[in-house]
Amino acid sequence: MSEAIIRLQEVDPRILYLLMFIVISIPLLRPIGLPISISQETKSLYDFIEKNVKPGSVVVMDSDMSPSTAVECLPQFIAVTRHLAEKGARIIFIASRAVGVQFIEITMKEVFGGGPEHPDYGKKFVNLGYRPGGSVGLRSFAEDVYYMKTDVYGNDLTKLPIMEGVKNAADFTLYCVATGSAVDGYVMLITDPYGTPVGGLCTAVLASRVYPYWPEKVVGFLIGLRGGAEYELLIGKPGRAVAAMDAQSLGHMLIIVFVVLGNIGYFYSSRRRKQ
Amino acid sequence: MITEVLLYGEISFKEGYAFPFTLFIITLIVFGLTLMLIKRNIFIPRIRRLPAIDAIDEAIGRATEMGRPVHYCIGLGDLVSGYDVPQTIASLSILRHVARRCAEYDTPLIVTFRWPGLQLIATEVVRQAYLEAGKPEKFKPENVIWVTSRQFAFASGVMGIIQREKPAASFLLGYFAAESLLIAESGNLIGAIQVAGTANSYQIPFFVAACDYTLISEELMTAGAYISKDPHQIGTVFSQDVLRIISIAILLIGAILMSFGLKTVVDLIRM
Amino acid sequence: MKETIITLIAAGMTLALFSYLWRENRAYRIAEHLYIGVAAGYGFVYSMDAIRRIVEKPLSEGRYEWYIPIILGLLFLFYFSRKYFWVYRYPMAITVGAGIGVSLVYMLKTRFIEQIRYTIVPLVTGDPMTTFNNIVLVFGVATALSYFFASAEHKGVLGVSARIGRYVLMIAFGASFGVTVMARISLLIGRLQFLFFTEPAYYMIPVAIALLAYAIYREHMQKKK
């Protein structure tokens, strides 16, 4: 018996891996529906948009997503865009990495029901596409929005009604970025020089690095899938993020159970060594 | 001409960048003074022992005993963009040390990295170490491996290399993002001794959890100076400490003044 | 038809790469090399495209000085020369210089001064909870900074402060680890959603399970011998 307890601290990791597969798969195939509460980071972004975004305000939605981070960021991106559209904001989509453009197209389809052929395209929303050049490119874009010249479909930016009165980053009400890599660059190049706050649509791993900027520079941010689920609930349209939260609960519990078992084994064996 | 421009205000500081620039100049001055003191032998700073650096030598020794190779990963960093540059530079100076040791002990060294530009540099660093150890014929350029520039393809490649070559020691030093834990756990699965280090705050926890020794943030950057024992390098580490005292002082004085409702310090550093 | 083939390849890649969890095996190796090969080729094509994006416009306007960076970049090829290998240092020097220049002052501003500025908070406020939080924040930052003192041994006051600083860092690391778990589980959820709900990806699951079972069986038999 005691041997078995001691062996709890060296379970073959492959058993843990197998259990993880099972525990995540089950609720995905058969959801449970555990309740979700709203965290302050999410609420502060929602409140900022409620308070400051008026019909006609210009908001940039930057897609810095890649297929691997989109699991977390895309539901957030869609939910926030939906909220902005309801508030009547002018939305400028832009992608900070080439693979991010496809998610803008998905979002336009889900929220507005269409891309460049939509009657509101160029009035309510515009897709500038991929902005190359990393931080150098971001600096150029902040200095002069027209540095890109055309949108992704080749329309001249200066002729689109949505760009009326927009010159540089100081004219944006909010700069939202969906990212899994960093918000530092955006704070550095958008908020510090122009005073435009950043809204973070972040992967959960990024969260701990966003806290130092919150709430002064990053007015609010959504953390991972849960942030997306919370925002979907806030705007009253539960979607794909809410469905995945059950699997989250069980996955976390599995890890916690294993940590507890490992500690029991460790505690037991170190006590026996002392005896 | 210059005075004219300066006087009539064609050029000015960008808002909020006067103080950072001044701080940079202050650092330069502090460094110059330290260097002067060192050169005249008036004052020679010493650097605290870093256990992780000693662990590197031990790990190479163990790999030699076991007859297994050593793996060194420079990580995701490059030399062009943003804040991974210093970590890559720091990693390259540690690589020089590791390569020299491996050459002395005749232990094979595998170097992996993501940014293609490092192909030139890393190969030369390792080749040089073998030359210095007097064994240029043992150097194998094919062991300095650019895996690919795509982050997770890079990670999968390094994971595969670790499983196939089964290194006894694995050093993960430089700029790492999400692949930190992928590579570190692969090393754990084959039981390698691992020394890791990055200044990327949100990846340090995983290195702390999965590796035997971790160089946290600044330690990675000062490790090169610690190894080289070169007075110039140690001089900059000392000026770094002077700057640290200044920043702690600014923080504490600022907070105390703030308690009395005085925003003097905050206004100053905002300039 | 095309979609079906892409989905099947994608599902096969997914399952083959997952097999690493069992152990390194041929399926993983093949998937890994395919993945790296395509990534390398794709990266090469896109690097060239990135150059085109920058130089195309000025060159079409007749500003031929934009050939200079391309020529400088081609100097890297001197690396393959035994005698003149050092020529590659010229383009590298420009690259490194630009890398340092772009980040240095901005970094001092955003990652240093601004961080200190927002840590300067009143130590006494009307609300006891805020007071407590502010004190923890200010002294947490101060002590943790002292942990990194390199030119003095950690003894006496510095020793105590550095130890407290290390505790602060450990709590921070734990919290950061804990909050990341959710992100990582999300990734697996994303992958499993693809495997379970995309036609015809799920047909690959039984194939993978059968292959894995066969591999485990064969390993078992070899061990017996």
Add this chain to the structure above:
Amino acid sequence: MSKVYARDIPLAITTIVAIFIILDGVLKWPEYNAVARSVTQAASVIASLTILISVIALARVHAYRVIRRRPGWIESSLLLTVMFITILVGFGYWAIGILPGENELLSDLYDAFLTPGDATIFSLLCFFIASAAYRAFRARNFESALLLASGIIVMLGRIPLGELVWGGFPSLAFWLLNIPNKAGARVIMISATLATVALYIRTLLGYERGWMGRVREGE
């Protein structure tokens, strides 16, 4: 003499370019800023070209393996094949005027190999974070107990199920993330920047030469 060309001039170029761009960062001077922007863009063109060397080196290593029939040569030949196919697809279409961004076959290759590759390797982290937590979260001493406790509390605080166990978990987790974690993350940033500035000064003055690669006797 060759030492001057091989070492001193490159070091001087680094310093000059760096100072040139540093001044661009802090000064408001439109003409200067415009020139500096071109310089940074030119530098990124130069940097992009380093991939030439790496692709050649990678192809050399794997071709050697295939020709000599070294272990793993089958995988190596697969790698070379798909790499050249991808490059051919990219440049072949480019030659007839279809840019990589509009190249459908290229994006099919992307969807078939890179998307699942990225997502799957990334999702392996879900398993590895579990095994790392299991192995590292042991109360061996006070420090690791702190790591363990704050990690577990934050995990419980983030999931709906944790809230059912005890309603205080979310706010406790929030406090841990907002105060101690904020302090920790700030310190990592501040201290890394301190060391970075020191390292940059070393590099600009030519003491840190790791990036130069081969440094000969006396250099």
